Amino acid sequence: MKKAAALALTVALVSSAQAADKLKVGWIYIGPAGDYGWTYAHDQARKEVEKTLGVENLIVESVPEAQAVPYIDQLVKQGAKVIFATSFGYGPSVKEAAKKYPDVIFGWATGVERGPNIANYMADFYQIYYLNGLIAGALTKSNKVGYVAAVPIPEVKRHINAFALGVAAANPKATVNVTWLKGFYDPNGAKEATESLIAQGVDAFAFTEDTPTVSQVADKKGLPSFGHYSPMLKYAPKTMASGQLVDWSIFYTDFLKKVQNGTYTAKNLQNVDYWQLLGDKAVMMGADEKTLINPVYKAKLQSVKVKTADLGTLSVYDLVLKRLAQMNKKKPTFDPFKGPIVDRKGKTVVTKGKIPSVKELTSMEWAAKNVVGSWPNEPK
């Protein structure tokens, strides 16, 4: 008995000695890792880098956005040298903690401000939302497409607008009806918001919320939807038209490698801002990895023809594939936000021929012309 205890102690000492050499990484999650959405996707990447880079991970889940500092204190106390805060709302906490711990490297996901020890990173879906919008515009019969939206911040607004521009390109008559949840993880709210949109006559759905709920509810009524963040096809096999998928490990692997080899330190992150798109392979279109567009809708999408300035008249199906190919490059030859764009108040928000900068994309507050519903902080 005593021997076993002594052995256990030795093992513990050895493993902790080994652990001391490993880079310790702290992860602050906005929701539970089991949401099967945003946080799940980050956690999948976390597991990946644990395997491939041999880092040691410390995780805290469901951390309230405004109160992250005490959690960061804990992580630093436990030896974390790199801390990833995976939500926009952690901004103030990250900035405060970065001052307090100048030797710790901070990664702020979807962040908009850097510092010597704060890097920003984002794998963005706006291109894919546009493609999903093309499909939704072609599939709606009521000319009302629904969007269940999490929180009215620029990131979500950008996605709704990209989606709405896609809808408009395929179907100028259709509106995009938005309902806000005011939370990123709110499955019950997502259910009732979807029911409420169905009652308004909406018959196709996209969403920003961290569970498959919207697609499940739409599927019950036989209505098409677009998966978000994780391969959600299995939740709505007959109705999920397409969706957005992410591979956060592309960013995390690159970043942590550069920390391990000393390229990134707590002094030189001022300009480190990862903005990863289709061309970086950090994001993909599809209802799951194998299903770009659900075959159920192929014939319908092939029958709807649209006229474009650059590609002539073609079916929505072909248009989606062409646009995807144009954006699937390191230097995309198409951008959904290329001007001229007029917002729903009638103001020109992107001038003719111009493509908005990343900064403009990450501070977007206007609403596209065909968006219907409340829009907090809408420019006058």
Add this chain to the structure above:
Amino acid sequence: MDAENWLVGIIGRALAFGTPLLWAALGETYVERAGVVNLGMEGMMLVGALTGFAVTMATDNPALGILMAGVAGAVFSALHAFVTITLRANQYVSGLALTILGTGATGLIGKAYEGQPLLTTLENISVPVLKDIPILGPMLFTDQSVLTYLGVLIGVLLWLLLYKSRLGIMLRSAGENPKAVDAQGLNVTLIRYAAVIFGGFMAGIAGGFFSVAYRPSWTQGTTGGVGWIALAIVIFGRWNPMYVMLGSVFFGALYVLSFRLQEKLSPDLLNMMPYLFVILVLILTAIGKKGSGGVPEALGTPYRRGER
């Protein structure tokens, strides 16, 4: 869409979202009537939700899943019964511990079920004949969960039992004046145990409703704080099953309206409504305390035999 359709839609959805509130709050009503507070509602509901999901997935039998959700909730609540009735520990602390334990344990054990869709779920039904009644048919009897109908029936039954039966008198007395119950030769401990475990059973079913019927899937913390609203409904309903039923539908309607009225009112304000009403009810209850308050006299106090 005209006003009539709009109202029908709201009430229909209010009943649907009110269903878990109803089951949970009816159970807690009996618990508190017997003199015990169980703040472990969220924990019990989550244990029920995970169990219901796991059993349904393994057996393809949603009815069994729901039943086992109730059983799991009951077993879990027995912990609270033991700690507060037998060991006479603080009921509020024990209840909160139950919530924390249930949330944590289901999060951990539930990992295996994340991202897995349920193939067989508890389907909604429409009641034949009744569904054809104008207005009331589509409002109350179309496309609702069987647990919604069953919940209302049980609510009526619990009301009858509470006010019109000997069992009801025993239960109420255990919450009002346990000493008197004891003096009559009845077992206060037994009554309270039964009530707490019954409450756990009802909370478990409320949780199972979420994971097997309402949005058939398991995600961590899937009940999302609904348990706390259920606790408030018990106070709102003055510990009377009839009012508790009305309260559940009312809070269900508030929740649904927070999505339907967004174009006219700020979503923030709408999200606040349920909680504002809870505070309002608490204030009103406090003002009208002595007399018709409805609070069981011995609520929250452990019973010790032979003590004065």
